[in-house]
């Protein structure tokens with residue numbers, strides 16, 4: 232279990248992460264979303280023990296991460312731009328990882344080699360971006376980590392490889408209880424892969440929820456009222472994240488229980504009433520609007 236308690240990280244005078252708390256349970260695939268500059272990478276690096284928090288604590292299974300080699304030996308961090316030694320081949324990097332990570336598995340490395348069509352003798356600096364990312368996964372998974380922290384991990388991978396990596400991650404979670412933390416701007420990928428989602432904005436966590444719960448908690452309502460006054464009468468009764476007018480039809484984004492929302496609209500006996508599910512992308516955009524992020528340019 233990963234426990235992030237009141238964590239802050241400050242660069243010069245900029246608070247990248249501000250008193251953030253979050254618990255990620257073993258076997259979760261946790262998707263971390265957020266606006267640009269929200270603090271995701273900073274949080275991931277603090278989780279991985281690369282940064283020391285300026286306040287609060289990060290513990291994995293009750294033990295601190297920073298300068299704790301035992302815990303760090305169970306964590307692998309995959310940065311958005313994988314770093315390898317200059318001139319190193321995949322095999323040479325594998326030798327290095329095997330000397331650093333106590334649970335490195337040569338068998339797993341050979342087994343995964345059958346999935347990635349990469350020659351381990353090839354120099355990493357001669358590979359394409361997507362091939363380097365494949366190599367990064369190959370090496371990371373061969374470390375047999377308990378916690379895998381990934382910053383934009385699927386960037387640059389082709390659709391077949393993305394599917395393959397997702398399947399391997401699902402398998403690692405199911406068979407070994409891997410805990411995965413993934414930061415991404417690709418909300419479709421997050422939707423496909425993650426069971427929990429956190430949304431960050433300006434260094435703070437706006438939302439931390441199971442994906443299914445998050446999706447069943449936010450609804451798109453299309454409604455044509457019989458009387459314009461009915462629209463304003465609704466205001467105080469529901470948690471409305473967003474509303475807009477499209478001709479005679481109004482669109483509402485509302486948080487809450489589906490039936491309660493439907494009942495609140497039905498009272499006015501509207502001409503049209505449709506409750507539709509939202510994609511994670513839509514939820515993200517409207518939550519951001521609720522947090523004061525200007526989404527008007529997106530909606531134009």
Ligand SMILES: Nc1ncnc2c1ncn2[C@@H]1O[C@H](COP(=O)(O)OP(=O)(O)OP(=O)(O)O)[C@@H](O)[C@H]1O
Pocket residue numbers: 242243245246247265266267268269270271272273274
């Ligand atoms: N090493 C650093 N020195 C100074 N400021 C930094 C440093 N790293 C990050 N920051 C600042 O901290 C804030 C959070 O940055 P971070 O990279 O964590 O955001 P992010 O959510 O990962 O963003 P993006 O989605 O754009 O990758 C930004 O304002 C950034 O400028």
